[in-house]
Amino acid sequence: xxxxxxxxxxxxxxxxxxxxxxxxxxxxxxxxxxxxxxxxxxxxxxxxxxxxxxxxxxxxxxxxxxxxxxxxxxxxxxxxxxxxxxxxxxxxxxxxxxxxxxxxxxxxxxxxxxxxxxxxxxxxxxxxxxxxxxxxxxxxxxxxxxxxxxxxxxxxxxxxxxxxxxxxxxxxxxxxxxxxxxxxxxxxxxxxxxx
Numbered sequence: 244x245x246x247x248x249x250x251x252x253x254x255x256x257x258x259x260x261x262x263x264x265x266x267x268x269x270x271x272x273x274x275x276x277x278x279x280x281x282x283x284x285x286x287x288x289x290x291x292x293x294x295x296x297x298x299x300x301x302x303x304x305x306x307x308x309x310x311x312x313x314x315x316x317x318x319x320x321x322x323x324x325x326x327x328x329x330x331x332x333x334x335x336x337x338x339x340x341x342x343x344x345x346x347x348x349x350x351x352x353x354x355x356x357x358x359x360x361x362x363x364x365x366x367x368x369x370x371x372x373x374x375x376x377x378x379x380x381x382x383x384x385x386x387x388x389x390x391x392x393x394x395x396x397x398x399x400x401x402x403x404x405x406x407x408x409x410x411x412x413x414x415x416x417x418x419x420x421x422x423x424x425x426x427x428x429x430x431x432x433x434x435x436x437x438x
Contacts, residue, residue: 250361257411280427285407312343312349349375363397363401364400
C-alpha cells in the first residue's frame with residue numbers, strides 16, 4: 244500500500260498542476276524524498292484513473308493483477324498459483340507495485356498467436372514501467388520482425404505511446420525534463436534501500 248500511496252500522491256500532485264517529480268514532503272513519504280515517484284510521464288494518465296478511488300484503487304489494482312495472472316496460468320500452469328506464497332510476490336502485492344502487471348502484459352503478448360494493434364497498445368502501456376518491459380519488448384519486436392502483422396504491432400505501440408504521452412505533455416511540456424532530472428534521486432533512493 245505504501246508504493247500505491249506514492250503513485251497516487253504523485254498523480255494527485257500532477258492533477259493539481261504541481262510537479263510530481265519534485266521533492267515530495269516527508270509527511271507523505273516518511274524517509275523518502277525526491278525520486279519517490281519515478282514513473283515516466285506516460286504513467287500519469289492511467290494512474291490518474293485510480294485517484295478518485297482513493298484506497299479502493301489499491302484493492303482494485305491488486306484484483307486486476309491477480310485476475311490477469313489467473314487467466315494466464317489457469318490452463319497450462321495452475322501450479323504457479325503457489326507463487327502467491329513467495330516473498331517477492333507477497334511484498335509486491337502488499338506494496339501495490341505495477342511491475343508485475345507490466346510483466347504479465349508482456350508475457351500475455353509473448354503467448355499470443357498473433358500480435359497486432361491491440362497488443363501494440365498493451366505493450367505501450369507496459370512501457371510505463373520501462374525497467375520491467377524494455378528488454379522483453381525489444382525481444383518481441385525482434386522476434387516479430389518477419390511477421391506480416393509487424394506494422395500493426397508497431398502502429399499500436401506508437402499510437403499507445405502517443406495516447407499515454409499526450410495528456411502529461413499537453414498539461415506541462417517540461418514534465419519530461421522534470422522526470423529526467425528526478426532519476427538520479429530515484430537511483431540514490433534505490434541504493435539506500437538495497438537490502
